[in-house]
Amino acid sequence: MKSKIEGREELILRHLACTVCHSSLTIAENQIACTACDSRGRLSNGVAVMKDVADISFFDDRHDVMSEAKHDSDTWSMFYEQQTKRIEALIKPNSVVVDVGCGPTIPYTPPVDCVLIGVDASYESIRANSLVDIPVFASSEALPLPDRSVDLVLCIYSIHHMTGKNLVENILKVSNAFREFSRVIKPGGNLVVVDLSPWWPGAILGNATWNLARHLLGKKLDMYFWRGTALKRLGENFFKNATLHIETFRQSPLTTFPPVFSLPSLKIPRIVYPFDVNLYRWEFPEDPS
Numbered sequence: 671m672k673s674k675i676e677g678r679e680e681l682i683l684r685h686l687a688c689t690v691c692h693s694s695l696t697i698a699e700n701q702i703a704c705t706a707c708d709s710r711g712r713l714s715n716g717v718a719v720m721k722d723v724a725d726i727s728f729f730d731d732r733h734d735v736m737s738e739a740k741h742d743s744d745t746w747s748m749f750y751e752q753q754t755k756r757i758e759a760l761i762k763p764n765s766v767v768v769d770v771g772c773g774p775t776i777p778y779t780p781p782v783d784c785v786l787i788g789v790d791a792s793y794e795s796i797r798a799n800s801l802v803d804i805p806v807f808a809s810s811e812a813l814p815l816p817d818r819s820v821d822l823v824l825c826i827y828s829i830h831h832m833t834g835k836n837l838v839e840n841i842l843k844v845s846n847a848f849r850e851f852s853r854v855i856k857p858g859g860n861l862v863v864v865d866l867s868p869w870w871p872g873a874i875l876g877n878a879t880w881n882l883a884r885h886l887l888g889k890k891l892d893m894y895f896w897r898g899t900a901l902k903r904l905g906e907n908f909f910k911n912a913t914l915h916i917e918t919f920r921q922s923p924l925t926t927f928p929p930v931f932s933l934p935s936l937k938i939p940r941i942v943y944p945f946d947v948n949l950y951r952w953e954f955p956e957d958p959s
Contacts, residue, residue, distance in 0.1 A: 681804050682718050685766060685785060687816040689720050689808065692853075694816075711814070717797050720808040745928065748921050748940070749827065749947060753864050754778040756917065756949055757824065760860060765821035768854070770810050770847070771828025774798035787820075789813065811846035815854040823851050825863045829901070830893045836881045840894045841904075848908040861909070861952040867898040869944040898948055905952055912952040919947040 679697050686695055693706035702711035702718060711720040757778045761767055765784045769776060772788035774795045780786050788802030789810065796805045808814050810825075810832060825847075832843040851861050868876060876895065884891050896904075898916065905914060923941035 678716055678804065679713065681785065682713070685787060685804060685819070686718060686720075686806070686814045687819075689812040689814045692816055715797050716805065717793070718804060718806045718808075718814070719793070720806060720814040721791075721812070744926050744937075748919075748925055748927055750777045752919050753826070753947070753949055757826070757862060757864075760822060760862065760951075762821065766819060767822045767824065768813070768815065768820050769802065769824045769826070770813075770851075771825060771831060772796070772799060772802060773828075776801050777826070787815075811843060811850060813850045813854055817853055818856045820854045821856055821859045823855055823859075823861045825861075825865070827865055829863055829865050830895045833884075833892055833894050835884060837877065837894070840880075844896070844904065845908070848904060852908045855954055857954060858956040859954050861912075861950075861954075863901070863950040865901075865948060865950075866895050867901075867946045867948045868895050869946070870897070872944060873897045895945070898946070898950075901950060905950070909952045909954070912954045915951045915953065917949045917951075919949070921947070 682702070683695060683697060687693060688695060688704035688707060688709045689711075690709040691704065691707045693704050695711075696703050696705060697713060700713040702713060702720070704710070711718060713719070754777050758780070761778075761780050761784055763781050763783050766787070767780060767784055768787045768789060770789045772790055773792070776786075776788070776799070785804070786802045787804045787806060788796060788799050789806045789808050790796040790799070791807070791809055793807045796807050799805050806814060810828075829844060829847075832847055833840050834843055855861060873895075880891075880894060902914060902916075905912070921940060923939065923944070925940050926937040927940060928935070928937050
């Protein structure tokens with residue numbers, strides 16, 4: 671009988687690829703190597719490490735608190751309860767699903783016969799995730815996946831964490847991620863993004879002050895929330911043949927929530943920070959031509 675690690679190695683060889691040239695991989699003595707170029711990775715604690723572990727994430731020492739915050743009743747009702755039902759309905763049997771920015775846990779229940787690949791830029795978070803079939807430490811801007819190999823890409827409250835040192839870098843990082851999503855999704859596949867969309871007064875204020883706040887706070891400010899119209903325009907650039915569906919989930923303005931999930935005890939009424947919770951689904955055509 672194969673061990674869990676041996677089974678994990680088989681899944682990695684079957685479903686992952688080089689982050690640089692997207693060719694197939696080999697594994698020997700926990701070292702992951704590309705068959706076509708000099709790119710290297712390794713298998714560490716069952717995690718496919720495909721980027722430099724020296725890249726420290728804000729979430730490395732906060733993943734336990736983040737997981738607990740999801741199960742607060744108001745937080746679950748506002749951000750996850752309805753959204754996970756939509757996501758579960760989209761995961762088909764025998765499909766390949768990639769959850770980008772999955773963190774240490776997932777809020778949905780996939781079918782047992784799908785392959786769930788979890789990708790996160792926090793090594794400690796992805797190492798703690800026991801619910802994905804293939805945990806991968808990698809960047810959304812360089813996914814270790816073959817072209818047209820994925821049925822469904824999920825980004826559940828992770829787009830707003832794709833931030834740089836300024837607004838221009840924020841746009842560049844999400845653009846690079848969208849380019850990768852377009853590359854790896856199969857014809858007929860789907861991309862689902864669930865995130866907050868601030869109402870226009872808050873969005874204008876956020877854009878006007880974000881660069882200064884980032885300069886003052888550094889990596890402690892790891893969030894930038896996209897307006898739905900801006901995310902739609904960006905998607906049009908990279909998913910030209912895809913059909914976009916947007917669903918907005920309504921909640922009472924008096925519902926309280928933690929604006930910073932890593933500080934779950936800090937709660938404010940939604941009316942203080944008005945936003946929509948949107949699910950964006952790009953449906954790719956069967957024939958991309």
